[in-house]
Amino acid sequence: MxxxxxxxxxxxxxxxxxxxxxxxxxxxxxxxxxxxxxxxxxxxxxxxxxxxxxxxxxxxxxxxxxxxxxxxxxxxxxxxxxxxxxxxxxxxxxxxxxxxxxxxxxxxxxxxxxxxxxxxxxxxxxxxxxxxxxxxxxxxxxxVEEWKEWTPEQSQRTLAHPQLGAIEAWNDVSRDAASGVVSYDSYYRVKASGRLYSARSPIAxxxxxxxxxxxxxxxxxxxxxxxxxxxxxxxxxxxxxxxxxxxxx
CATH class of the missing domain: 3.40.50.150 (Vaccinia Virus protein VP39)
Incomplete structure (x- = not known):
């Protein structure tokens, strides 16, 4: 892992x-x-x-x-x-x-x-x-197949970071049918600077x-x-x- x-x-x-x-x-x-x-x-x-x-x-x-x-x-x-x-x-x-x-x-x-x-x-x-x-x-x-809601359109949200200020966040997702493992991408864009952070996370x-x-x-x-x-x-x-x-x- x-x-x-x-x-x-x-x-x-x-x-x-x-x-x-x-x-x-x-x-x-x-x-x-x-x-x-x-x-x-x-x-x-x-x-x-x-x-x-x-x-x-x-x-x-x-x-x-x-x-x-x-x-x-x-x-x-x-x-x-x-x-x-x-x-x-x-x-x-x-x-x-x-x-x-x-x-x-x-x-x-x-x-x-x-x-x-x-x-x-x-x-x-x-x-x-x-x-x-x-x-x-x-x-x-x-x-329940909750992962189907983890699309960019449905997951848009704004977070408050204590140092960076407002953060635009969203996810994207894919699923491996054979293993059932879901991989979701997390995106964080700092509104003030435009800097984008991202990571992919697999879960069972x-x-x-x-x-x-x-x-x-x-x-x-x-x-x-x-x-x-x-x-x-x-x-x-x-x-x-x-x-x-x-x-x-």
């Missing part, structure tokens, strides 16, 4: 927070973390969730991500000094400790394109989860049945399948596949 420049290139990583503010998913995970003494945020990105949680002071927080450019942003954000940041890949991370909650949000699971990679991530979760405690991750429902759309098989093989058990962060059921027309579970005994 090659490094995605959208996250690894500092010039592109700087747009992440402008695109991704506090979400319903992060708020949901924040409530899950309330009774926990320790939390591992896999694929923590720029660290908004991990730093926010650490500032609340009721648990220790570790955030893992392979992208140095994202962790550089995470370290200097408010609360960042309270988090243990780990420059690590979710497929291979191995710590000699276990956590009360493991989260993998923001559709980070979808950057793992093959079954082997997805299985490796779930084994990492199983290796670090305290018995009786919970994990949660999300993935877009392939049956595993089906619920595939995820269920992978969980079992990793020694994990799903306790609930949600179709959205509003706790709607995971039906064919639900936008999300959100898996919450524990170790299989």
């Amino acid at each position: 090659t490094a995605d420049q959208l996250y690894h290139d500092p010039e592109l990583a700087q747009f992440y927070d402008a695109e991704n503010e506090w979400t319903d998913g992060l708020e949901y995970c924040r409530r899950l973390a309330a009774p926990c003494a320790s939390v591992l945020d896999l694929g923590c990105g720029t660290g908004l969730f991990a730093a926010t949680l650490a500032q609340e002071g009721h648990c220790t927080v570790a955030g893992a991500d392979p992208a140095a450019a994202m962790l550089d942003i995470a370290r200097v954000r408010s609360g960042g000094h309270l988090v243990r940041w780990l420059p690590a890949d979710a497929r291979t991370l191995r710590l000699d400790e276990r956590f009360d909650l493991i989260v993998l949000t923001g559709h980070a699971f979808q950057v793992f394109l093959t079954r082997d990679d997805q299985a490796a991530v779930l084994r990492t979760i199983a290796s670090h989860l305290r018995p009786g405690e919970r994990f949660i991750f999300d993935s877009r429902n392939p049956l 759309f595993p089906a619920q049945g595939q995820l269920a098989e992978l969980l079992q093989e990793a020694g994990l058990r799903a306790t609930s399948w949600l179709g959205g962060w509003d706790e709607r059921p995971c039906t064919a027309d639900a936008p999300e596949i959100i898996v919450m579970g524990t170790l299989r005994t």
Whole structure:
């Protein structure tokens, strides 16, 4: 799996927070973390969730991500000094400790394109989860075919960057029918200067049945399948596949 420049290139990583503010998913995970003494945020990105949680002071927080450019942003954000940041890949991370909650949000699971990679991530979760405690991750429902909306015409938006000002942003997309992998292009044009930044990002759309098989093989058990962060059921027309579970005994 090659490094995605959208996250690894500092010039592109700087747009992440402008695109991704506090979400319903992060708020949901924040409530899950309330009774926990320790939390591992896999694929923590720029660290908004991990730093926010650490500032609340009721648990220790570790955030893992392979992208140095994202962790550089995470370290200097408010609360960042309270988090243990780990420059690590979710497929291979191995710590000699276990956590009360493991989260993998923001559709980070979808950057793992093959079954082997997805299985490796779930084994990492199983290796670090305290018995009786919970994990949660999300993935877009392939049956909804959300990628069809990621066209230049439908994805036009304006972002506010703290230094660069207004940013015109849009996407384009293609899909490999054989593998089901979707590749989307992200474009950011600075209105003041006209400078254009771009990157291509491949992501997978595993089906619920595939995820269920992978969980079992990793020694994990799903306790609930949600179709959205509003706790709607995971039906064919639900936008999300959100898996919450524990170790299989």
